[in-house]
Amino acid sequence: xxxxxxxxxxxxxxxxxxxxxxxxxxxxxxxxxxxxxxxxxxxxxxxxxxxxxxxxxxxxxxxxxxxxxxxxxxxxxxxxxxxxxxxxxxxxxxxxxxxxxxxxxxxxxxxxxxxxxxxxxxxxxxxxxxxxxxxxxxxxxxxxxxxxxxxxxxxxxxxxxxxxxxxxxxxxxxxxxxxxxxxxxxxxxxxxxxxxxxxxxxxxxxxxxxxxxxxxxxxxxxxxxxxxxxxxxxxxxxxxxxxxxxxxxxxxxxxxxxxxxxxxxxxxxxxxxxxxxxxxxxxxxxxxxxxxxxxxxxxxxxx
Amino acid sequence: xxxxxxxxxxxxxxxxxxxxxxxxxxxxxxxxxxxxxxxxxxxxxxxxxxxxxxxxxxxxxxxxxxxxxxxxxxxxxxxxxxxxxxxxxxxxxxxxxxxxxxxxxxxxxxxxxxxxxxxxxxxxxxxxxxxxxxxxxxxxxxxxxxxxxxxxxxxxxxxxxxxxxxxxxxxxxxxxxxxxxxxxxxxxxxxxxxxxxxxxxxxxxxxxxxxxxxxxxxxxxxxxxxxxxxxxxxxxxxxxxxxxxxxxxxxxxxxxxxxxxxxxxxxxxxxxxxxxxxxxxxxxxxxxxxxxxxxxxxxxxxxxxxxxxxxxxxxxxxxxxxxxxxxxxxxxxxxxxxxxxxxxxxxxxxxxxxxxxxxxx
Numbered sequence: 314x315x316x317x318x319x320x321x322x323x324x325x326x327x328x329x330x331x332x333x334x335x336x337x338x339x340x341x342x343x344x345x346x347x348x349x350x351x352x353x354x355x356x357x358x359x360x361x362x363x364x365x366x367x368x369x370x371x372x373x374x375x376x377x378x379x380x381x382x383x384x385x386x387x388x389x390x391x392x393x394x395x396x397x398x399x400x401x402x403x404x405x406x407x408x409x410x411x412x413x414x415x416x417x418x419x420x421x422x423x424x425x426x427x428x429x430x431x432x433x434x435x436x437x438x439x440x441x442x443x444x445x446x447x448x449x450x451x452x453x454x455x456x457x458x459x460x461x462x463x464x465x466x467x468x469x470x471x472x473x474x475x476x477x478x479x480x481x482x483x484x485x486x487x488x489x490x491x492x493x494x495x496x497x498x499x500x501x502x503x504x505x506x507x508x509x510x511x512x513x514x515x516x517x518x519x520x521x522x523x524x525x526x527x528x529x530x531x532x533x534x535x536x537x538x539x540x541x542x543x544x545x546x547x548x549x550x551x552x553x554x555x556x557x558x559x560x561x562x563x564x565x566x567x568x569x570x571x572x573x574x575x576x577x578x579x580x581x582x583x584x585x586x587x588x589x590x591x592x593x594x595x596x597x598x599x600x601x602x603x604x605x606x607x608x609x610x611x612x613x614x615x616x
Numbered sequence: 617x618x619x620x621x622x623x624x625x626x627x628x629x630x631x632x633x634x635x636x637x638x639x640x641x642x643x644x645x646x647x648x649x650x651x652x653x654x655x656x657x658x659x660x661x662x663x664x665x666x667x668x669x670x671x672x673x674x675x676x677x678x679x680x681x682x683x684x685x686x687x688x689x690x691x692x693x694x695x696x697x698x699x700x701x702x703x704x705x706x707x708x709x710x711x712x713x714x715x716x717x718x719x720x721x722x723x724x725x726x727x728x729x730x731x732x733x734x735x736x737x738x739x740x741x742x743x744x745x746x747x748x749x750x751x752x753x754x755x756x757x758x759x760x761x762x763x764x765x766x767x768x769x770x771x772x773x774x775x776x777x778x779x780x781x782x783x784x785x786x787x788x789x790x791x792x793x794x795x796x797x798x799x800x801x802x803x804x805x806x807x808x809x810x811x812x813x814x815x816x817x818x819x820x821x822x823x824x825x826x827x828x829x830x831x832x833x834x835x836x837x838x839x840x841x842x843x844x845x846x847x848x849x850x851x852x853x854x855x856x857x858x859x860x861x862x863x864x865x866x867x868x869x870x871x872x873x874x875x876x877x878x879x880x881x882x883x884x885x886x887x888x889x890x891x892x893x894x895x896x897x898x899x900x901x902x903x904x905x906x907x908x909x910x911x912x913x914x915x916x917x918x919x920x921x922x923x924x925x926x927x928x929x930x931x932x933x934x935x936x937x938x939x940x941x942x943x944x945x946x947x948x949x950x951x952x953x954x955x956x957x958x959x960x961x962x963x964x965x966x967x968x969x970x971x972x973x974x975x976x977x
Contacts, residue, residue: 406871430874437869443731444864444919453920457862458874462855465922510873 355418357382357542358433358514360403364411365566372398374566375412380544380559382513385537387557387574388546391587395566396546400516403544405429416514430458434507438519440499442491449487451502452477455509477508481535497528504535517545521552550604554578554597562586578602584611645923648916652930659934660711663941664703668948671699680704701835709834709898710940710954711933712842714905716849716895718932719925720888721906722913723853726860726921727884728789734907735892738792738885739799741901743774744893745827746803746810752823753815763826764838764897771893774799779885787878789867792885829902829955831940838898849891850929856884857921864919902955904962905932911969 359379365372373395380386388396401407403414405421414421421429434455455477456470478484481501486494494502500520507515517536521529529549533556536543547553553560554574562570562577564586570577575595583591583604590607597603665671679699681687689696720735728737736742747770748763750756757766781795807827811820853860859880862870867877895902913928936954939961943954 401868404872406868426871426876427874430872433872435869435872440865440869442864442866443729444726445914446864446919450919451864454861454864454869454873457858460858462858 355415358403358414358416360399360409360412360414362412363399363402363409363414365398365402365407366410371566373402373409376563376566376568377412378403378544378561378568380514380542382542383540384558385543385545385556387553387560388544388563389548389550389553389560389577389586390563394563396563397518398566399563400435400518400544400546404433404435404516406435427458430510432512433514433516434510434512436500436503436507436515436517436520438522440503446491447487448483448489448491448494448502448505449474449478451491452483452487452505452509455506458510473509473511477505480508480539481505495528496523497525497532500524500528500532501535504532508539513541515539515541515543517543519546519548521547521549550578550583551597554601554603574601578604587611645917648927649930652927652934656711656930656934656937659937660707663707663710663937664699666941666945667698667703669695669698671695671703675699705834705836705839706831706940706944707937708839709842710831710936712839712846713831713895713899713902714909714932714934714936714939715929716842716846716891716932717902717906717936718909718913718928719846719850719853720892722910722921722925722928723860723884723888724906725910726863727881728793729863729866730789730793731911732907733793734904735888735895736800736901736903736906738778738796738889738892739774739803740771740889740892741896741903742800742803742807743777744768744771744896745823745901746770746807747773748826748897749807749810749815749823752826753810753819767897768893770803771889771896774803775886775889775893777802779882792881825953826900827955828953829900829958830951830953831899832944832951834898842894842898845891845894849887850925852887853884853925854922856880857925860884860921861919900953900955902936902958904955904958904966905936908962908966908969909935912965915969915972 357380359377361377362375363373363377364375376395376399378386378388378399388399390396398407402409405414405424405426408422416424416429416432424432452474453466453470456466456473459473460466460470475484478487481504483498483501483505486498491499491502500523504520515536520536521532524532529552533545533552536545537556545553545557547557557574559572560570560574560577561568562582569586570582578593579602580591580593583589583593588611590609590611592605592607593602594605595602661673661676664676665673675691675695676699678687678690679696682689682691682696683700691699717735721733724733724735724737725731727733730737744767748767750770751761751763751766778792778795778799781798782792785791785795811823815823859870859875862873862875870880871877892906909932910924910928913924913931916931917923917927936958939957940954943952943957946952946957
């Protein structure tokens with residue numbers, strides 16, 4: 314825990330040196346800022362006008378996403394809206410057809426596969442393996458981008474694994490077989506594996522899809538509390554409203570709305586994007602929006 | 617917040633426990649490793665003594681010593697010849713084949729994420745047999761081309777066909793396996809066709825013996841060639857050990873861990889196919905070693921390839937040394953094809969392994 318706090322502190326320090334986000338306001342008042350504006354807005358992982366086609370179908374159409382460092386961003390939208398494709402492009406697993414994904418201003422291709430994997434970790438909705446692995450084995454996979462060929466795992470690798478296990482509350486489960494874990498525990502192990510990569514950006518593709526409501530809440534509060542920038546593709550609007558600092562809504566490969574949950578999650582937007590009638594009230598935690606769906610189809614929307 | 621306050625204590629506790637567990641594991645692995653190497657040396661030494669001519673372990677040592685220039689020759693030329701020219705290369709090639717096939721099987725299973733994969737899944741053995749049959753039965757090459765060379769060429773043809781097929785079919789893992797199955801069927805049919813239409817009874821018997829895998833009549837040339845290819849392949853595979861670990865949750869997960877999936881796949885498929893081709897062209901298609909030994913070794917060493925690959929190699933080597941000894945002595949003076957014995961022993965072993973892993977499914 315202590316190490317993580319220190320990491321958070323150094324993260325804030327770095328942000329002071331390259332101001333962006335909340336600090337940008339102060340900066341504007343100062344007369345002559347040292348770092349150029351471009352460098353400041355380059356920080357972290359960002360997609361700029363990313364496009365991708367497959368088999369004549371447009372999957373992504375000029376999507377830009379710049380999650381503020383340290384924030385939790387929800388990625389919303391109906392099935393086939395391009396959420397998964399966007400996450401894969403941002404993880405460097407899929408090359409963008411147009412546009413560019415940058416990590417601190419350098420493109421993913423310039424950063425290199427291993428360089429990206431040391432910074433950006435991915436958790437999928439459902440991890441499947443036939444290999445006999447225990448929890449610690451799975452978490453150790455997260456050290457692969459940090460290790461060299463031929464070399465054995467070093468003490469810093471074991472430290473990172475142990476920290477990830479403690480952080481996710483799995484320290485006493487290290488020796489348990491992966492195949493005996495429940496769905497919720499498996500996802501927690503995958504998050505521990507992602508943390509062992511020591512990422513600053515975490516991309517999660519519908520990580521709560523196969524979980525019961527208790528584990529959904531548990532997993533998302535764990536992710537929201539991590540000292541990383543998290544982008545989470547989600548289906549559940551209430552969960553997105555509860556846990557995300559910002560949400561981005563996609564439809565047909567395009568971004569149709571973005572902002573805080575209160576700004577974005579409205580009855581009109583739900584009708585437009587999902588073709589569903591809903592009542593949205595500010596009854597969630599901290600006055601965040603709460604969504605209740607109504608039967609019957611909504612009128613055709615703007616998008 | 618109480619959780620944050622308690623965390624440091626918990627960590628210290630966990631650290632010491634984890635440290636102890638890791639220490640015990642290193643010790644256990646070290647012991648397994650040393651025991652394996654000792655067992656392999658002993659197995660080779662003892663296996664050489666077994667056979668019609670009575671030879672003792674000290675005889676083996678003195679023969680080896682004299683040929684390496686360490687001691688003076690004290691054996692009769694005949695006994696020395698039996699040890700050095702007949703039994704020694706055969707036993708060593710058995711060890712190399714066992715090690716190589718087991719390593720190739722491990723890599724194929726991990727890379728293709730298929731527990732049924734083995735070194736022959738890409739049709740290499742069928743291609744090799746077609747190549748061998750074409751040389752033996754049809755006399756292609758007019759005697760200038762050896763059976764081994766024909767088999768090697770056939771194996772490479774088959775592998776190239778599989779690569780081409782899987783590439784045009786989209787290149788995903790299951791496409792590679794399906795292309796392998798297709799190539800295997802095609803070349804088996806070609807082999808049967810040539811044998812049925814052109815071979816006489818004597819040739820058929822020889823071809824069949826070779827098809828089932830046999831280590832009889834091998835020489836030092838085969839040993840050196842196969843050992844060299846094994847050494848290169850093993851070191852390339854060990855260099856990719858952590859990459860192979862990354863494939864546990866699939867290609868996509870491996871890619872997100874920084875693995876160049878396409879490059880890794882082509883490098884490992886090519887090196888293992890080359891090793892398999894070399895082994896098959898020397899000793900025929902010895903089945904089952906590459907399928908069963910990796911599963912058995914995983915049960916012993918866990919699934920981390922850095923430890924798994926060397927241990928699989930050792931296990932495969934020891935296994936095939938003894939199976940070949942059995943194959944050449946059990947029906948003495950007649951010899952049983954070693955591939956028949958591996959399968960007779962392998963099937964019950966495989967059932968045991970499957971039974972053991974049943975609970976986790």
